[in-house]
Amino acid sequence: MQQYFVEGSLSVDRLYTVTDKRIIHHIAKVMRMQPDDQIELVDATQQPFLAVIQKIDISGTEIQVRPINGLNRQTELPAKPILLCGLPKREKSEWIVQKGTELGADKIYFFASERAVSRWDEKKAIKKLQRLQTIALSAAEQSHRNTIPEIKFLQNLKDLKFEVQATKLIAYEESAKSSETKALVLALQAHQPKTPTYCVFGPEGGISSNEVAYLVSQGFTPIGLGPRILRTETAPLYFLSALSFYFELKG
Amino acid sequence: MQQYFVEGSLSVDRLYTVTDKRIIHHIAKVMRMQPDDQIELVDATQQPFLAVIQKIDISGTEIQVRPINGLNRQTELPAKPILLCGLPKREKSEWIVQKGTELGADKIYFFASERAVSRWDEKKAIKKLQRLQTIALSAAEQSHRNTIPEIKFLQNLKDLKFEVQATKLIAYEESAKSSETKALVLALQAHQPKTPTYCVFGPEGGISSNEVAYLVSQGFTPIGLGPRILRTETAPLYFLSALSFYFELKG
Incomplete structure (x- = not known):
C-alpha cells in the first residue's frame, strides 16, 4: 500500500485535507487512485494511520482523506x-x-x-x-x-x-x-x-x-x-x- | 592491494607470464605499476598469492610476475x-x-x-x-x-x-x-x-x-x-x- 508523510497531526475519523502538491500529484496522476482507495499516512508525530480517500477534487488541487485507524507498527530500527x-x-x-x-x-x-x-x-x-x-x-x-x-x-x-x-x-x-x-x-x-x-x-x-x-x-x-x-x-x-x-x- | 584472477595454477617463486590483455592494461596503464610493485593473484585453483612484478615489456604485451607466497585467507562466505x-x-x-x-x-x-x-x-x-x-x-x-x-x-x-x-x-x-x-x-x-x-x-x-x-x-x-x-x-x-x-x- 502507498504511504505518504503529511503535515500536522491526524486522528481517526477526522477528515484531513491533503494540500501537498507532491502527494496530490502522486495519488491523482501517478497512482490514479479513486475515492474509497486506501493509503497509509504518517503524521508529524510519527504516528501511522490507515486512511481512505473520500474525495478527489476535479481541479486536482485538493484531496480529502479519512483516517480509519492508527497502525501499531514498529518499523524504526532499535539502536538508532x-x-x-x-x-x-x-x-x-x-x-x-x-x-x-x-x-x-x-x-x-x-x-x-x-x-x-x-x-x-x-x-x-x-x-x-x-x-x-x-x-x-x-x-x-x-x-x-x-x-x-x-x-x-x-x-x-x-x-x-x-x-x-x-x-x-x-x-x-x-x-x-x-x-x-x-x-x-x-x-x-x-x-x-x-x-x-x-x-x-x-x-x-x-x-x-x-x-x-x-x-x-x-x-x-x-x-x-x-x-x-x-x-x-x-x-x-x-x-x-x-x-x-x-x-x-x-x- | 590490487588483485587479479589469472588462468592456470601458480606456485611460489615460479615465474608466471601474464598474457591477459585486461590485466596487462590495468597494471601498466591504469595503475602505472613498475617492477618490484606487489599485487595479489588468485589462480584457477582459487589459491591466492602475494606476487611481485618482475618485468613489464615495453611493447605492453607481456608482464612477468613472481608469486612470493601463498595467502592463507578465507574470504568466501560460509553457507555458499x-x-x-x-x-x-x-x-x-x-x-x-x-x-x-x-x-x-x-x-x-x-x-x-x-x-x-x-x-x-x-x-x-x-x-x-x-x-x-x-x-x-x-x-x-x-x-x-x-x-x-x-x-x-x-x-x-x-x-x-x-x-x-x-x-x-x-x-x-x-x-x-x-x-x-x-x-x-x-x-x-x-x-x-x-x-x-x-x-x-x-x-x-x-x-x-x-x-x-x-x-x-x-x-x-x-x-x-x-x-x-x-x-x-x-x-x-x-x-x-x-x-x-x-x-x-x-x-
Missing part, C-alpha cells in the same frame, strides 16, 4: 543508527541515502574527510542536501518507515558532538584485513537502550590515520565487517542489515 | 549463498551482481518471473550475462574474493534442481508485513555445513502466490528480513550481510 560517511564520489551519496533509509538509518551525515575526492562548498552542499532529503523522503515512504532520516553535511567531523553513552564505531578496512571479527558483536551486546549507534565509514580513499586517532580519542572503536573489502557505499548497508538482524530478528 | 532473483528492471541486475559479489554471494541467478516487467530473450540474455559476468569479476577482485560468482539466467525457475540437504528460503514481502522474525535465524541455525543456501527474491512486482506455492512444494521456507519493505535490489544485500554477521562475526 547514525551513519557518518566520508563524502563519496558522484551519485554514491544518493545510493547511500536511498538504501540506508530503506534499511533503517536514523540519520545520515556526510563529512568532508582527508582522503575524499569529492568536495562540497556551502552552495553545492545546500543543493545536494535538498536532493538527498527528497530521496530520503521517498525511500522512507516506500519502505514504510515512521520517520524520515535527517541528512546533513559536516565540513569537519570535529564539529559533531557525540552522546557520551552512545555506541561509537568505525568501519575500518584495516580491521577487516586483520580478520577482526568480535568488535561489532561486542558493541551491540553492550549497547545502551535509547542511545544512538554512530558508525563512521571512510570515502573511496579510506579514512586517514589522523581521523582514526581523533575518533578513538572520542571513544570510537574500530570494527571489521567481515573478511571481504567492501566499497564505501556497501559498508553502511552491511552495518544496517547486521543491526536489523541482531535487534529485529530472533531465533 | 545462491541468490535467485526475479529479473529486475534496468540497471538493477548490475547493482545486485556488483554488491552481491562484494558481500559474498557464491552464485547469482536471475529468473523470468510472473510479475517481472523486464523480459530477456535468449539473445538479450547472452549479451546481458557477459556484462554481468564482467561486473562480477571486477567486484570479486576489488573485494578480494577467492572465486568469481557464476551468473546465470533461467527462463523458468522450475528448470533448477535444488540439493536436498540445502537451506532453501524465500524473502517474502508478506512475511515482512506479518512481522515474521524467526524463520531466517532458525534456518541458519539448522544449516548443514558444505551445503548451499538458496534464497529467492521477487522482482519489483513481488513474487506471485503460484511461485511461492511451487517453491514451498520444493522445500522452501518464507522468511522476513525485518519490518521495513525492502526494494528488490536491497533485500539480497540484507540477506548476504545477515549471513556474514551470523557466520563470520563472533562476539
Whole structure:
C-alpha cells in the first residue's frame, strides 16, 4: 500500500485535507487512485494511520482523506543508527541515502574527510542536501518507515558532538584485513537502550590515520565487517542489515 | 592491494607470464605499476598469492610476475549463498551482481518471473550475462574474493534442481508485513555445513502466490528480513550481510 508523510497531526475519523502538491500529484496522476482507495499516512508525530480517500477534487488541487485507524507498527530500527560517511564520489551519496533509509538509518551525515575526492562548498552542499532529503523522503515512504532520516553535511567531523553513552564505531578496512571479527558483536551486546549507534565509514580513499586517532580519542572503536573489502557505499548497508538482524530478528 | 584472477595454477617463486590483455592494461596503464610493485593473484585453483612484478615489456604485451607466497585467507562466505532473483528492471541486475559479489554471494541467478516487467530473450540474455559476468569479476577482485560468482539466467525457475540437504528460503514481502522474525535465524541455525543456501527474491512486482506455492512444494521456507519493505535490489544485500554477521562475526 502507498504511504505518504503529511503535515500536522491526524486522528481517526477526522477528515484531513491533503494540500501537498507532491502527494496530490502522486495519488491523482501517478497512482490514479479513486475515492474509497486506501493509503497509509504518517503524521508529524510519527504516528501511522490507515486512511481512505473520500474525495478527489476535479481541479486536482485538493484531496480529502479519512483516517480509519492508527497502525501499531514498529518499523524504526532499535539502536538508532547514525551513519557518518566520508563524502563519496558522484551519485554514491544518493545510493547511500536511498538504501540506508530503506534499511533503517536514523540519520545520515556526510563529512568532508582527508582522503575524499569529492568536495562540497556551502552552495553545492545546500543543493545536494535538498536532493538527498527528497530521496530520503521517498525511500522512507516506500519502505514504510515512521520517520524520515535527517541528512546533513559536516565540513569537519570535529564539529559533531557525540552522546557520551552512545555506541561509537568505525568501519575500518584495516580491521577487516586483520580478520577482526568480535568488535561489532561486542558493541551491540553492550549497547545502551535509547542511545544512538554512530558508525563512521571512510570515502573511496579510506579514512586517514589522523581521523582514526581523533575518533578513538572520542571513544570510537574500530570494527571489521567481515573478511571481504567492501566499497564505501556497501559498508553502511552491511552495518544496517547486521543491526536489523541482531535487534529485529530472533531465533 | 590490487588483485587479479589469472588462468592456470601458480606456485611460489615460479615465474608466471601474464598474457591477459585486461590485466596487462590495468597494471601498466591504469595503475602505472613498475617492477618490484606487489599485487595479489588468485589462480584457477582459487589459491591466492602475494606476487611481485618482475618485468613489464615495453611493447605492453607481456608482464612477468613472481608469486612470493601463498595467502592463507578465507574470504568466501560460509553457507555458499545462491541468490535467485526475479529479473529486475534496468540497471538493477548490475547493482545486485556488483554488491552481491562484494558481500559474498557464491552464485547469482536471475529468473523470468510472473510479475517481472523486464523480459530477456535468449539473445538479450547472452549479451546481458557477459556484462554481468564482467561486473562480477571486477567486484570479486576489488573485494578480494577467492572465486568469481557464476551468473546465470533461467527462463523458468522450475528448470533448477535444488540439493536436498540445502537451506532453501524465500524473502517474502508478506512475511515482512506479518512481522515474521524467526524463520531466517532458525534456518541458519539448522544449516548443514558444505551445503548451499538458496534464497529467492521477487522482482519489483513481488513474487506471485503460484511461485511461492511451487517453491514451498520444493522445500522452501518464507522468511522476513525485518519490518521495513525492502526494494528488490536491497533485500539480497540484507540477506548476504545477515549471513556474514551470523557466520563470520563472533562476539
